[in-house]
Amino acid sequence: MTGPKVVLVGPMGVGKTTVGELLSERLGVSFRDTDADIVAAQGREISDIFVDEGEAYFRALEKAAVAAALTEHDGILALGGGAVLDESTRALLAEHPVVCLSMDVEEAVQRTGLNQARPLLAVNPRKQWRELMESRRPLYAEVARAVVPTDGRTPDEVAQAVLDALELKEA
Ligand SMILES: Nc1ncnc2c1ncn2[C@@H]1O[C@H](COP(=O)(O)OP(=O)(O)OP(=O)(O)O)[C@@H](O)[C@H]1O
Ligand SMILES: O=C(O)C1=C[C@@H](O)[C@@H](O)[C@H](O)C1
Ligand SMILES: [Mg+2]
Numbered sequence: 001m002t003g004p005k006v007v008l009v010g011p012m013g014v015g016k017t018t019v020g021e022l023l024s025e026r027l028g029v030s031f032r033d034t035d036a037d038i039v040a041a042q043g044r045e046i047s048d049i050f051v052d053e054g055e056a057y058f059r060a061l062e063k064a065a066v067a068a069a070l071t072e073h074d075g076i077l078a079l080g081g082g083a084v085l086d087e088s089t090r091a092l093l094a095e096h097p098v099v100c101l102s103m104d105v106e107e108a109v110q111r112t113g114l115n116q117a118r119p120l121l122a123v124n125p126r127k128q129w130r131e132l133m134e135s136r137r138p139l140y141a142e143v144a145r146a147v148v149p150t151d152g153r154t155p156d157e158v159a160q161a162v163l164d165a166l167e168l169k170e171a
Contacts (some may be wrong), residue, residue, distance in 0.1 A: 003095070004069075004077040011102075020078045050119040063086045067089070100141070103151050
C-alpha cells in the first residue's frame, strides 16, 4: 500500500512539526502538514477561518485535506490536532502507520500558553487542555499504532522513539 511512511497525530504544540521535520530528514522524504495545506488553499490563517466561518466549516475543510494528503503524500504527514474527531477520518487512518505524540497537561500549557493563534486555547488554557485531552485520548488511541510520550524527551529522542515504534530504519 502506498501512502505516508508516518502519520503523526496528537494535540496542538506536542511537537508534530518539529518531530515530523526531523523524521523527514532521517528518512530522506518530505514533510507535509494538513493545517498548512488548509492555510495555503484558503489564503488565511486557521484562527481567521474559525472566526469567519466557525468550527464546523473548518472541520469539513480538514476532513477533505486529510483524505487528500493520505492519498497523495508518501513522506511524513502531520494532522491537525482535532482531525481525529471525524469518524470517517478515523476509519481512513486505520490503514496507515499512525503514531500519536502525547504530553501531560502542564507541559501542554507551558508549550502553548495563552495563544490567539490557537483558537481553542484563547481563554482559560489549563481547563481547555484538560477537557480536550480527556475527550480526545480515546480517539487518538483508536487510530494510533503507538503512543509516544514527549514529556522530558528532546525532539531527537521523540523522533527515535517513533522510528522504533514503527520499526523503521533511517535512509
Ligand atoms: N520534545 C519536545 N520538548 C520540548 N519542547 C518541544 C518538544 N517538541 C517540540 N517542542 C516545542 O514545542 C513547541 C510546539 O512544537 P510544534 O510546533 O512542533 O508542535 P505541533 O504539534 O506541530 O503544534 P501545532 O499544533 O502548532 O501544529 C515548539 O516551540 C517546539 O520547539
Ligand atoms: O486541536 C484542534 O482542534 C486544532 C488543532 C490545530 O492543529 C488546528 O487544526 C486547529 O487550531 C484546531
Ligand atoms: Mg505543527
